[in-house]
Amino acid sequence: MTTTSTPAPPHAPHASAPRLLGEPVGVDLARHVAAFGPLPAQHGVKRGHAGPLVAEVERSGLAGRGGGWFPTGRKMQAVVAAAHSARKDPVVVVNAMEGEPAASKDSVLVHRNPHLVLDGAVLAAQAVGASVAYVVAHRGGRSVGTLERAVEQRAARGGDPVELRVLAAPARYVASEESALANFVGEGIGLPVTVPPRVFESGVRRRPTFLSNAETMAHIALVARRGAAWFREVGDPAQPGTMLVSVSGAVANPGVIEVPTGTTMRQILGLAGGTTGPVSAAVTGGYGGSWVSASAAIDLPWTPDGLRPAGGTPGAGVLAVLPSESCGLVETARVVQWMAGQSAGQCGPCRFGLTAVSQDFAALAAARLKGTGLAGLEKRLGIIPGRGACRHPDGAVRFAASALEVFADEVKRHLSGHCSAGRRTYVLPVPAGTVTLPVDRPGEEWR
Amino acid sequence: MSGHVVIVDRIACDGFGTCAQLLPERVILDEWGYPIIDATPVHGSERQHAKRAVNACPRLALSLVKAPHDGATRTPAGPPAARR
Numbered sequence: 344m345t346t347t348s349t350p351a352p353p354h355a356p357h358a359s360a361p362r363l364l365g366e367p368v369g370v371d372l373a374r375h376v377a378a379f380g381p382l383p384a385q386h387g388v389k390r391g392h393a394g395p396l397v398a399e400v401e402r403s404g405l406a407g408r409g410g411g412w413f414p415t416g417r418k419m420q421a422v423v424a425a426a427h428s429a430r431k432d433p434v435v436v437v438n439a440m441e442g443e444p445a446a447s448k449d450s451v452l453v454h455r456n457p458h459l460v461l462d463g464a465v466l467a468a469q470a471v472g473a474s475v476a477y478v479v480a481h482r483g484g485r486s487v488g489t490l491e492r493a494v495e496q497r498a499a500r501g502g503d504p505v506e507l508r509v510l511a512a513p514a515r516y517v518a519s520e521e522s523a524l525a526n527f528v529g530e531g532i533g534l535p536v537t538v539p540p541r542v543f544e545s546g547v548r549r550r551p552t553f554l555s556n557a558e559t560m561a562h563i564a565l566v567a568r569r570g571a572a573w574f575r576e577v578g579d580p581a582q583p584g585t586m587l588v589s590v591s592g593a594v595a596n597p598g599v600i601e602v603p604t605g606t607t608m609r610q611i612l613g614l615a616g617g618t619t620g621p622v623s624a625a626v627t628g629g630y631g632g633s634w635v636s637a638s639a640a641i642d643l644p645w646t647p648d649g650l651r652p653a654g655g656t657p658g659a660g661v662l663a664v665l666p667s668e669s670c671g672l673v674e675t676a677r678v679v680q681w682m683a684g685q686s687a688g689q690c691g692p693c694r695f696g697l698t699a700v701s702q703d704f705a706a707l708a709a710a711r712l713k714g715t716g717l718a719g720l721e722k723r724l725g726i727i728p729g730r731g732a733c734r735h736p737d738g739a740v741r742f743a744a745s746a747l748e749v750f751a752d753e754v755k756r757h758l759s760g761h762c763s764a765g766r767r768t769y770v771l772p773v774p775a776g777t778v779t780l781p782v783d784r785p786g787e788e789w790r
Numbered sequence: 791m792s793g794h795v796v797i798v799d800r801i802a803c804d805g806f807g808t809c810a811q812l813l814p815e816r817v818i819l820d821e822w823g824y825p826i827i828d829a830t831p832v833h834g835s836e837r838q839h840a841k842r843a844v845n846a847c848p849r850l851a852l853s854l855v856k857a858p859h860d861g862a863t864r865t866p867a868g869p870p871a872a873r874r
Contacts, residue, residue: 537799690800691824699822726820732800 359577361601362585363561367455370489372496375458382462382503383567385469391430393423394470400563402571404583409438409556410629410659412582412647415563418543418553422471425544425551434547435468435476435505436528439486439557440512442519443629444681444772445661448587449557451599453486456561457493461507463560466567468505471553475506477528478557482511516630516685520733521554522546523687534687535733556659558587579605579646586645586657590615592664592770593622604657605644608637611662621667624749626771628658630678631738633745634671637664654745663771670764672753674771675746676701676708677780681773682739692730697739699723704743705780710757717758721747793831795857796840802851809852812843831857 368374388394401416426433437460441449453460464476480486490509497503510528512518518533525546527533546552562584566574575583582604588611591597595616602611608625612618622637633654640653650656665671683697703720706712712720724744728737747754756763796816798809805823815836816828832840832854844852 535801537801691803691805691822692800692820695822695824696820723821726826730800730824730826 359585359603362565363452363459363558363587364455364599364601368458369455370457370493370496372458372493372500375456379459379462379564380568382465385466385567388469388472390472391423391427392472393420394472396466396470396563396567397423399571400470400566403562403566403574404571404581405559405562405566405574406582406647407555408558408562408586408660410631410656412657415555415559418555419467419471421543422551422553426472429544429551431550433471433473433551433553434528435464435471435473436524436542436547436552436554437464437476437478437557437560438519438521438524438554439478439480439490440519440524441481441484441486442516443589443659443661444774445591445626445663446589446629446659448589448599448660450480450484450486452558452561452587453480453489457489458497459561459564460557461490461493461497461503462564462567463562464507465503465505467553467555467560467563473505473553475508477508477510477547479510479512479524479528481514483514487511515687516682517687517733517735520735522733525552525554534689535731535735537732558660578603579644579649581648582646586660588645588657588660588662590662590664591772592625592662593619593666594664595619602645604646605649607642607644608662609641611645612664618664619666622664623667623669624665624671625655626661626663626665626742627655629661629738630682630742630771631734632656632658632661633741634675634749635745636749654748665770666766668764668766669770670708670753670762670766671746671750672704672757673708673762673764673780674769675743675750676704677769677773677778678771679704679739679743680778680780682735682742684777686735687733690731690736692727693736696723696727696730697736700727700740700743704746707754707757708762708780710760710762712758714758717754793833793857794837794840794854795829795831796827796843797829797853797855798825798827799851799853802849804849804851806848808846808848809843812846813839815839817843825852829857 366378397419405415406412422433439449468476494507512527513533520535521542523535525542526536529547542552542554578584585601586604600614635653635655643649645657680701683701686693688694724740727740810817810819817825
């Protein structure tokens with residue numbers, strides 16, 4: 344395995360001026376208005392027609408920061424068109440769930456600038472013709488209280504042109520999947536439903552639903568104030584703007600940073616204080632994303648197209664860095680076990696398939712899997728994708744398959760009963776009490 | 791020639807396996823007993839077998855729908871599912 348070390352450069356690279364995290368003002372609405380300006384008025388919005396902001400968002404090139412990277416303006420257009428043809432009022436849903444254990448960007452954004460997220464929700468609702476916007480965060484997380492206080496402040500100062508409602512959804516990974524979120528808002532059941540129809544045409548209570556990530560909404564709030572041309576001033580031309588990255592693992596200063604899209608992993612690691620030693624690989628996107636080899640990805644730009652040559656994805660802005668002394672297969676076994684446990688259990692291929700993959704991976708990590716077992720694992724990874732109602736199994740399988748590729752040398756070692764790792768602590772976070780592996784090392788007893 | 795394809799509602803499906811018995815031309819079962827479906831349109835006599843399989847599903851999870859032009863059975867025009 345090649346290793347890459349990036350100590351903090353003597354002059355850390357400077358990101359462009361942060362847009363979303365630059366001026367943390369918290370729930371204080373007066374300070375928010377002083378920092379970002381008042382909520383821009385939207386004129387010429389007609390029922391059943393897209394407001395001017397939709398075209399402006401389309402021109403900005405903003406793409407969804409929740410992981411899909413789909414053009415936000417086109418999504419809004421699709422909602423408006425569906426509402427028009429169904430003759431139903433659409434609904435807006437903001438996903439502030441932060442379902443990824445290795446991500447913290449949405450809660451950091453909500454904590455620092457909740458009104459940017461709420462402004463975006465209000466503006467998007469007006470632009471697509473919705474009269475209510477729901478903001479959904481994890482039950483028990485700190486975002487719920489912050490958002491509620493921020494909404495109270497807005498109500499006390501005259502309120503908004505559309506209704507804002509903060510909801511607390513169960514802290515389950517699949518609950519933040521889009522059909523599950525719409526199902527939760529409409530029916531109180533945070534489980535995925537069979538698609539199609541997709542939420543943009545039939546979401547909350549069968550209304551066309553514009554559902555987007557909290558960060559995306561905050562960008563909309565700034566596009567409405569400063570325009571599409573301003574938005575495109577920084578970042579990659581194909582997916583412009585800035586993005587939030589949750590950096591964790593073997594870096595000196597883990598946390599959330601804001602960088603222009605197209606920033607390289609080397610620059611991102613520099614901004615996070617550099618690596619703490621040699622690193623071998625990294626998780627990109629999240630636990631439904633992919634491993635990349637550090638040497639292959641270190642100078643690639645962080646965009647969906649840019650990371651593809653190394654098999655990576657910016658996804659939800661997760662970058663978790665693996666130190667060279669850690670075993671990527673052990674880390675993967677823990678994450679896959681967690682992902683299997685997060686299946687809603689509604690679809691057989693996910694419920695049984697992920698469990699089987701998780702057991703295979705546990706055996707592989709413990710260097711107990713034989714060649715035939717590996718063939719079985721690969722076969723399972725091949726038949727599961729595309730066979731769930733939602734994309735949860737696809738993401739888990741993508742993550743597991745990327746590990747077999749990136750850690751191919753380590754796979755060989757494990758098949759012959761060895762593990763090269765010299766470290767017994769784990770890098771990738773999984774929620775407490777959800778994973779039973781520590782995987783034992785060769786020669787050690789199970790448990 | 792536009793045809794019809796077999797699709798399964800994954801949430802409704804409980805893995806009875808009737809579909810694989812009645813329509814082996816398009817359906818095989820995975821190791822857990824859940825259908826793996828070949829989305830090639832059914833034509834001629836296959837269509838009758840497909841209809842029989844649809845009607846025989848104890849969970850009403852199987853349906854016969856018009857084949858989309860691009861061959862994709864899951865995702866119509868519109869944004870891909872984002873996931874957080």
